[in-house]
Each structure stands twice: as C-alpha cells, then as structure tokens.
Amino acid sequence: MRTPLLFLNEDSKVLDALRNGNEDALAELFFRNRSAITALVARNRGDEDDAEDVLQEALVVLWERVRDGSFEYRAKLSTFLYAIAKNIWFRRLARQRREVAMPDEYDAPDGEALLPSEEMEENERVLAVQQSMERIGHPCRELLLLFYWEENSMDEIAKKLGFANAETAKAKKYQCKKALEKLVRQALGEQS
C-alpha cells in the first residue's frame, strides 16, 4: 500500500488514525462528506437518511480496505468515499427497481470492485452467520471479528483480548468458530 507523501495532508492524518483502529476518524469523515453525499443521493431519488446510511456504509468499506492493507491512496478520501457511496446507492436503487433503467449517472465506476459481492451478501447462509454472530457471546464475537474481519494476527488478538499468548488465542478461536458453526446450523435447521 502506498502511503501518501503529504504528511501534513488531512487525509494522511485520517488514514493513520484508521490504521491505528481509531474510529473517531470515521466520524470526522462522516461529517466532512455528508453534504456531498446527501446532494448525490437527493439527486437520485433518495433522502437524507438514505444518504447517511450510504455514507456510513462507504466509510465501513474504507475502514476495511485500510485495515486489510488493500487501500491505495490514488485520490482524495472524499473522492474515494463519493465513488463508493455512489455505487452503493445505485446498487440499492437497482435492487429496488430491477425493471427500471439505471440513472444516467450510473457508470459502473471503479468502486464497484471494492464492494462485497451482492450474491454473497444475499446468501442465506451468510445471513445465518450474521444472525449467529449476534447470538454468540463475548469474547467469541470480538475474537472472530478481529480475526476474520479486521484480519488481526493471533498475537494482536491475544494482546487485545487478554489471552496468555497467540496459541491460547488460536485455540480459543477454534472453539469459537465451532460454536458459531453450530449456531449457524441451528439457524438453518440443519442437523449437527
């Protein structure tokens, strides 16, 4: 990942904060970009609530990209967020009105590739896993999130969650994953 050379750049500070897991930076980005995204969504049959939701989702995408190291600073963060938000919103519009032609503004931009697969998102088992994650208790939820979503190493997880070492964290992760799979099977009505 290329790090911006403009160290004094506001974006650089934000990215550093995101890399350190500071969610305050996301909140700051939310307020900075809200008006632009609201205008975008309002121009395309949406309202303020839609805009906020879309922007929050775009911010999460940014968070994921920064955290997993796949984010490349090619344009200002506001530009990146605008592109992502635009794709999210138009994808929603398309989902809502499959039969209706997409707005002219929709041009399948680069941000499309960064979004989670629509097919996967709508998968029944995926939704079951999501529900099961809500049911699974602490610290399994946090541990699984740190490993699978934030892609932390076992050492990092051990430190964050207070395990003795990485091996302990690894063993705990195994147990948690088993527990989650069991919950998923229950959610799907499958026999264990």
Next chain:
Amino acid sequence: MQESAGEAGQAGAWRTIVSTILSYHWTSDREKLEAFVLDRIEKNERALLVAHLEKCEECKRRVQEERELLAGIRRFGRVEMKRRLKLRARRDQGRRFEWTHAASLAAAIVIMLGAALAIRWFINVEQSTKTREIIISENKESKPGERALWIIGRIVEIKEKPVRAGASLADQGTRLLAGKIEKQSAKAAGETLAQEVTSAQTAGPGEELRVAAQRPASRDTIGSMAYEAGRTDNLKAGVRSQKGGKNYPQSNSISVLGPEARESRRAVSRHLGVSESEAIDTSEKKSLPAPIAYDRSGYQVADSSKAKRNTESAELEKSEIPAASQEAAKARRPLMAEEIPTSHGEYAARREAKPAPRKGRQVKNIVVRRGNMNDLPESMRTKDVSAVQTRLEKTSEGMVLTFYSNLIKDSVATTVEAIAPDSIIVTFRNKQIEYRIPEGLVGKM
C-alpha cells in the same frame, strides 16, 4: 534405451506426486482452508489447491461454506461498525449542534449587548444634554422652572443672497442685451441665473459686467449666452481670452459689444429660457451701450445706480467701438484678448469674494431675540467678536434664542434654517450666525 527408461520413470514419479497432491483433500486441513479463504497462501500452492477443487466437489463445498462463514462474520462486522458510526454521528451531531447553538447564542448575546450599549449611549447623550441644561439652568439668566442652554454661534458675513444678485444681473443683462423684458420674465430669468451665479458686477456704459458662476458648467452657460449673442449679424462681440470653463477654456471673460438689441434678444431668450415673444421689441432702441463681460472673478451686487446709467446712456456711437471689434463682428469671430476695448471703461474695483450664504430647512417655531450685552455675565464674554454667546430656552412660549452681540444691530432675524441635524443658521439682513447645538434638538424646533 536406458536413458529413455529413466526419463519415463521420472515422469511417472512426478505424475504420481501430482496425482497424490490433487487427490489430497486439503480442505480437511482447517488452517489451510482458512488461509485459502483469507488469501494467505502463496500463488503456486494456491494454483494446486484450485486445481484440486475443480475435481473435488466436496472440497469445493467446504471452501464455499468457509467463504460464507467469512462473509457472514464480515457482514456482521460491517453492520456493527455502521451501527456504532450511526450512534457516534448522532452523538457528535448533537455536540456539533450544541456548538452551533452556543455560537448562535453567543452572537445573540453580543448583538443584545451591542444594542444595550447603543441604547445606553443614547441615554447618556440625552442625560448629558440634560446635565448641561441643569448646570446651565443655575445661571442667573435662567428663570426658575425654565430650562436654558448656552451655546456659542459664529458670525458669517454675507453681502447679498444669490437670488438677489441673479435678479439684478438678469435685470441688467436683459436690458443690456435684449432690451426690456417683461417684469415677470425678468424675474424668471433672474431666478434661472440665480442658480448659476454666485456673484455679479456691473459697471457703467462701456464697462464690463462681471459674473462669477458656481461651476465651470455655469460659466459655460453664461459664456455661451454672451457668445451666442455676439454671433448675431449686427452685434459686435468679442471673447476675451483668459482662463475659463470647460467649453470656453480660454474665455471666462466674455465681452459682448453691440448696438442691435433685436438680434441679441433672440440669443438671450434662448439661453434664459424665455420665449422670444416675451421679450419686448426694443427696436426704438437700436443700440446697446455696453460691452458686457462675464468672468469668474470679483463679487459685487449689481449696482442699481450704475445700471440706471447704463439704461439711460443706451446710445453708443458706432465710432466709439474700436475698429478691431467691428472687423471681428463682420468676420463672425470672437475678439481676441488684445482686441478687447479696454478703453471702454474701468473695471469696478474687485471685492473680496464671499462665500455664498447657506440654505436649509426653515425653522418656524423659534423666537429670536437680541439680548442686551449688559445682561451678559462677565464670565461669558469673549474677546472673539465673531463668537456670539446665545441662550437657548425652552419656555412656555416655545423655543427662544437670545443672542448677545454688538456686531448685529438687527433685533429681528429674517430666517432661521436648520442646515444639519445639529446646526442651525440664523440670518439677519447682512449677517448670519451659525450654531452647533445638541443633536436631536433641531428636530424639536
């Protein structure tokens, strides 16, 4: 042969290895499966694993399940983060709103404070006036129960109002140039000129009439009037070359010579805004006596006695007009400076230019009285004779202004005018007193 048998054996061994790898259900290894899904496997190994997946449906299913598990966990992570972000945004928005609200509140407070200070300032002004009034009311001059204010005025010398100068000029000018104009027309012409003329000077036969105008444009108007008159066939005219106005850069002293009133009447009527029919045909008076000049210098109200002489000595012998002037008239060109018949008379002595009297809104509900200097307390007398100690009183009769000055002999003022919110001018016959009085008081007058 042996070599080929060896190569065949080696190839077979590789096939066995590859076959073994491909048939290896690597998805049974949870860590490997996890690493595959998380894309933490090197490219070469990944290719082999993918190749196995193409042949193993069970492995493919396991990979798919692992991917779905990962997608579900990540989906949960995203939703959770969105939820936190939403809560955070609402909370921060509230804080931001509070800041905005606080800023608005601060602005409102500042405005209110400003308004309060402004009101306080006005009250102070009012109070200070009252304070002065209270202090001054202790003066012996003030009667009990009456509120008096001592103010100092400045005397301004005036000679004549412009309207009077203009009227005189018009009277003189029309008789000199166009013969007699009806009284009403002359008055209108005078008022027209009064707007343009700040001073005028006339002289006897053969002398010049001098006019000072307010603006260069005014000088041009007056100059063009004379010049037009001079262009007529039977009128001998000359423009004296001196510094002048915009259109007459070299000619703010214009001499008009001519015996033919009839011709000049046309020009005068045109420039004074009166119709030709309003000008009486003075054909019986075939000539005009005076060369007339307009310039910006000098200040003298038209001298009625000299004007009378002008009219009475209306006949000017042609022989008296210099040959140069006659030639200029024939050639229809203005006279050059050296051609001006200066021998026609002496210029009246120039007097010091005086400022035009100021005008303002007429103040009616005020009584102006001349106070006896003996009644003025010694402490209030000044050596500056132009300073006029004055007492302004609010009495049951209304506002009374009593001035104490030896320079003004008049007891009654002709006008009292408000020229600014804090200034009034009291005009007497030949003098004015200008006062600065507390702002707001003028409005009550």
